[in-house]
Structures are given as C-alpha cells and as structure tokens.
Amino acid sequence: MRNYDVIVIGAGIIGLSLAIELHKQGLDVLLIEKGKPGREASWAAGGMLADFASEMPLALRDLASASATMYPEFVHQLQDESGLKIDLRSHGTLLFLEEPPQPCALDDREWLAGWDDPEPELNAPFLKAKYRAGIYLKERSVDPRDLTNAAVEACRHRRIDLSSGNQALEVRLNEGKACGVRTNKTSFSAGMVVNCAGAWAGQFSPCPIPTRPVKGQMLCLIMPQREMVRHVVRTPAVYLIPRSDGRMLIGATAEESGFDKRTVPETIQELRQAALDIVPKLSEARFLDAWAGLRPATPDGLPILGPSAIAGYFVATGHFRDGILLAPITAKVMAQVMTGRKPSIDITNFPADRFGREARLTAS
Ligand SMILES: Cc1cc2nc3c(=O)[nH]c(=O)nc-3n(C[C@H](O)[C@H](O)[C@H](O)COP(=O)(O)OP(=O)(O)OC[C@H]3O[C@@H](n4cnc5c(N)ncnc54)[C@H](O)[C@@H]3O)c2cc1C
Structure with missing residues (x-):
C-alpha cells in the first residue's frame, strides 16, 4: 500500500487549498472526498470576502484581514495553475x-x-x-464555484491524488499516532491526517470536533x-x-x-x-x-485550526460564515504548522483540543 505524507479529508475550499499548499511544500498528498469535490458549503456560498472588524468576533479579525489581503494573489495563482477564470470583484x-x-x-x-x-x-x-x-x-467578492472548480483543476495540474466518492469512516491510529484513514471502500496510510470535512468533521474524528x-x-x-x-x-x-x-x-x-x-x-x-x-x-x-x-x-463560533491531542492528526474546519474568505490564510498557516514551522499568524485562539482531548483508540 502506498504511504502518503498527508491525507486531507474533505475537498471543500479548505481541503483543496490546503492540499495545494502542502504539495507546494513538497509533500505527497491524498485528498479524500465522500461526494464530488467542492459541492457542499463551498458551492453554496455567496462569496463575500467580508472582513469588516465590527461584524466579526475579535479573535477572528487578524486572520480575516490577513486572508482578505492574500486574495488577489490566491486567485491569480489558482487561475494560473488551472487555466480557469475566477470572477473576483473589487467594487466594494x-x-x-x-x-x-x-x-x-x-x-x-x-x-x-x-x-x-x-x-x-x-x-x-x-x-x-x-x-x-x-x-x-x-471589500472584494468572489464566485466560490469558480474558485472551487479552479482549485480542483489546480490539484489535477499538480497531480495531487484526489479520490472522490470515498467516505472517511475512521482515522487509523497506531500506538496513539495517526497513521491513515479507513474509508467505505479501502484503507490508506499516511504520516499525517488532516480533517477538513466541514459540517461533517465530527462524524469520524478520533477526538471531539463538535462541528454542526x-x-x-x-x-x-x-x-x-x-x-x-x-x-x-x-x-x-x-x-x-x-x-x-x-x-x-x-x-x-x-x-x-x-x-x-x-x-x-x-x-x-x-x-x-x-x-x-x-x-x-x-x-x-x-x-x-x-x-x-x-x-x-462550532460551539464558540470560531474555527478549529492546528494540531490535535493525537500526534499526526490535525484539524482545519469550523469556518462557519467565513470559509471562503479564510481559505488562503488557513491553507498557509496549516501548511506551516504541519511542516513543523511557526505559523506566520497567531492561531492560539483556535486550538483543536478546546472541546476535549480524549481519543477513541482503534488498532491500525
Ligand atoms: C448559504 C451560504 C452562504 C455563505 N456565504 C459565504 C460568504 O459570503 N463568504 C464566506 O467567506 N463564506 C460563506 N459561507 C461559508 C462557507 O461556505 C464555508 O465556511 C466554507 O465553504 C467551508 O469550507 P469547507 O471546505 O470547510 O466545507 P465544505 O465546502 O462543506 O467541504 C467539506 C467537504 O468535506 C467532505 N466530507 C465530509 N465528510 C467526509 C468524509 N467522511 N469523508 C470524505 N469527505 C467528507 C464534504 O463532502 C465536503 O465536500 C457561506 C455558506 C453558506 C451555506
């Protein structure tokens, strides 16, 4: 069985953007999606890149404004790699x-x-x-369907493995460390697993991730x-x-x-x-x-970003109303954390273990 560096669970805009960023860092990435890539919340979104401080929780403001600043370059790179046009508007x-x-x-x-x-x-x-x-x-706005289509194409262009119609049922653990994913079809091995499964993220997580x-x-x-x-x-x-x-x-x-x-x-x-x-x-x-x-x-209205209490298992979800806006910065900081670097922006407000640390241990 092939052993990936990272398995990303969920091909919404968060999982797609993170898979691309991890691949840029030289990692061998597998993206698992239960349905079609980019057809859930990321397909349904309006695409406002709304970073007005007064409308969002204090803890999110730095992340939101950093992500809004990154958007033109984020879109430019996705267009470049996919050959697809993305409707990014700057009329305010x-x-x-x-x-x-x-x-x-x-x-x-x-x-x-x-x-x-x-x-x-x-x-x-x-x-x-x-x-x-x-x-x-x-503020800018973007067409999220253009964005997810381009991100899927960019993954293809980079030859990132994308397995659609494959539902993660369990994160496999070996001696308390994440070592792969069991799906409804098969099992995959990897050194790291990251949960980007949006509203479904809590359904198979080995530690509590109470998204709803x-x-x-x-x-x-x-x-x-x-x-x-x-x-x-x-x-x-x-x-x-x-x-x-x-x-x-x-x-x-x-x-x-x-x-x-x-x-x-x-x-x-x-x-x-x-x-x-x-x-x-x-x-x-x-x-x-x-x-x-x-x-x-999430229960406190903030995203969940970073490592969990389980070695090798990471979480990037819970973006609620702002996942389109927060995709570029999420991909950047998560890739930094997962490759052992210091995140360029503070994510201590969003720890994955704030909802409990216990692991449902399963044999590998
Ligand atoms: C009506 C509406 C309007 C919105 N407007 C905006 C807006 O204007 N601006 C903004 O920034 N945000 C907006 N949002 C929020 C934004 O859409 C989300 O925050 C963002 O799309 C979340 O991205 P995601 O990748 O985490 O989730 P999703 O896009 O839902 O992706 C999660 C993926 O994981 C997959 N998955 C789930 N479980 C499994 C499993 N077990 N195995 C494999 N795959 C799995 C799903 O099939 C899905 O494709 C809006 C949302 C809605 C619903």
Missing part, C-alpha cells in the same frame, strides 16, 4: 446598519454621507427609513441589465451579491435544521421580496436557481 460593499458600529475607525471605509444614490438602482427612501447608518467598505451544520438558503436572479448593481449590498435582513456575468445572488438564512439541504419556496420568496425592497428593479429579473448549503459551525 454598501453596508446598511440599524446603528453605527462602535467603535468604528474610518481608515479604509467611508460613511455614505446622506447616501443619496450610492447606487442609482437602490431604493434610498426605503433604506433611509429602515437603517441609520450606511458605510462603503473596500447551519443551513443557509439562497437564490439567484439574472439582472435585467448586467452591472445594474455593481456593489455588494448588505443589510441585517438580506445581502445581494452581483456577479460579472449578470447574475445576482440573494441570501441567506441561518437555520439549525440538521443535515437537511432542502429549500423552502416560501423562504426563498421572502428573501426575494427583501431584495426587491432594496432594488425594486429586480422585479424585472429572471429567477435562475435556489439552493441550500451547510455552514460548518
């Missing part, structure tokens, strides 16, 4: 809030003074009646004119994410409903109506699609 975000955020330094953002016509199609009277603050943020799914429903319209709305628009009720090809994504719910990924027509209609309240001209838009995905959430 119009954020509307019930109250001005506190504290809010105005270094790289501006108040929309009076915010008349920040986008001509926005229903400014509605927004003014509903929200007290409007801010322009220099938080369902998000979204829909997509075709705008009557391309670039009719150029900015991402975010309010407490709904967000709108324009794509360069004329699609407009509208999201999203946050529901605790287990692993159910069905959409509910009434909920999709409510999201669509909330978007119409902001951009009435979207009444002329054609409905394209609706879907739901499962965000990987």
Whole structure:
C-alpha cells in the first residue's frame, strides 16, 4: 500500500487549498472526498470576502484581514495553475446598519454621507427609513464555484491524488499516532491526517470536533441589465451579491435544521421580496436557481485550526460564515504548522483540543 505524507479529508475550499499548499511544500498528498469535490458549503456560498472588524468576533479579525489581503494573489495563482477564470470583484460593499458600529475607525471605509444614490438602482427612501447608518467598505467578492472548480483543476495540474466518492469512516491510529484513514471502500496510510470535512468533521474524528451544520438558503436572479448593481449590498435582513456575468445572488438564512439541504419556496420568496425592497428593479429579473448549503459551525463560533491531542492528526474546519474568505490564510498557516514551522499568524485562539482531548483508540 502506498504511504502518503498527508491525507486531507474533505475537498471543500479548505481541503483543496490546503492540499495545494502542502504539495507546494513538497509533500505527497491524498485528498479524500465522500461526494464530488467542492459541492457542499463551498458551492453554496455567496462569496463575500467580508472582513469588516465590527461584524466579526475579535479573535477572528487578524486572520480575516490577513486572508482578505492574500486574495488577489490566491486567485491569480489558482487561475494560473488551472487555466480557469475566477470572477473576483473589487467594487466594494454598501453596508446598511440599524446603528453605527462602535467603535468604528474610518481608515479604509467611508460613511455614505446622506447616501443619496450610492447606487442609482437602490431604493434610498426605503433604506433611509429602515437603517441609520450606511458605510462603503473596500471589500472584494468572489464566485466560490469558480474558485472551487479552479482549485480542483489546480490539484489535477499538480497531480495531487484526489479520490472522490470515498467516505472517511475512521482515522487509523497506531500506538496513539495517526497513521491513515479507513474509508467505505479501502484503507490508506499516511504520516499525517488532516480533517477538513466541514459540517461533517465530527462524524469520524478520533477526538471531539463538535462541528454542526447551519443551513443557509439562497437564490439567484439574472439582472435585467448586467452591472445594474455593481456593489455588494448588505443589510441585517438580506445581502445581494452581483456577479460579472449578470447574475445576482440573494441570501441567506441561518437555520439549525440538521443535515437537511432542502429549500423552502416560501423562504426563498421572502428573501426575494427583501431584495426587491432594496432594488425594486429586480422585479424585472429572471429567477435562475435556489439552493441550500451547510455552514460548518462550532460551539464558540470560531474555527478549529492546528494540531490535535493525537500526534499526526490535525484539524482545519469550523469556518462557519467565513470559509471562503479564510481559505488562503488557513491553507498557509496549516501548511506551516504541519511542516513543523511557526505559523506566520497567531492561531492560539483556535486550538483543536478546546472541546476535549480524549481519543477513541482503534488498532491500525
Ligand atoms: C448559504 C451560504 C452562504 C455563505 N456565504 C459565504 C460568504 O459570503 N463568504 C464566506 O467567506 N463564506 C460563506 N459561507 C461559508 C462557507 O461556505 C464555508 O465556511 C466554507 O465553504 C467551508 O469550507 P469547507 O471546505 O470547510 O466545507 P465544505 O465546502 O462543506 O467541504 C467539506 C467537504 O468535506 C467532505 N466530507 C465530509 N465528510 C467526509 C468524509 N467522511 N469523508 C470524505 N469527505 C467528507 C464534504 O463532502 C465536503 O465536500 C457561506 C455558506 C453558506 C451555506
């Protein structure tokens, strides 16, 4: 049996990006995916690269801002290696809030003074009646499906072994150290194993990784004119994410409903109506699609990054609402840690053993 340096479990954007980064460090990598690569949360995501400090937990801010800075180069490299185009947009975000955020330094953002016509199609009277603050943020957005497609192609280009339709059932241990993975089809050996299985990460982990799914429903319209709305628009009720090809994504719910990924027509209609309240001209838009995905959430709302209490077993998951944003920095720091280097950014806020350390020991 071939012995890999690393087995990455889960080919979402986190597992794909990390596999590429580990391969760049010269490691022999196997990626195991239970379904098709990149078709779970990473496929369902809106793709806002939202690093505005006031909207995220304090512990995440440095990681988020480092990752946002890395994005143009991350996308450039994936495009280069895959030959595929990724829709990365830099038109910024119009954020509307019930109250001005506190504290809010105005270094790289501006108040929309009076915010008349920040986008001509926005229903400014509605927004003014509903929200007290409007801010322009220099955030980017990306099409996550372009991103995952390109990451899969980049893995192929690098000849990283990718085994689809292969479900990890157990991390194999030998004398307390991870030594491989048993799947529904076969067994693989490796010196290291890293769990990137998103909402499912706790199902086969040898130590407690209490991720849970938080369902998000979204829909997509075709705008009557391309670039009719150029900015991402975010309010407490709904967000709108324009794509360069004329699609407009509208999201999203946050529901605790287990692993159910069905959409509910009434909920999709409510999201669509909330978007119409902001951009009435979207009444002329054609409905394209609706879907739901499962965000990987953790009990404390923070990701799980780094080594576990089990030698050779690592975890990179629990990115909840921010996994697309956090993919580049996650891949970078995890590859640093897994190759015995000091992480370039502090990850002590996200230890894998904070939910308990006991190992379910199995013979190899
Ligand atoms: C509606 C919605 C909107 C979102 N919007 C944004 C956004 O605007 N910006 C942002 O940054 N983030 C957003 N997110 C969050 C983001 O999608 C996730 O944080 C991110 O995709 C997590 O990536 P992942 O690779 O960890 O998980 P996933 O993409 O779910 O990948 C995990 C993979 O592991 C595989 N797997 C699971 N169990 C096993 C097993 N036993 N064996 C083998 N393979 C297994 C799964 O099949 C899956 O392919 C959104 C999420 C949703 C649902």
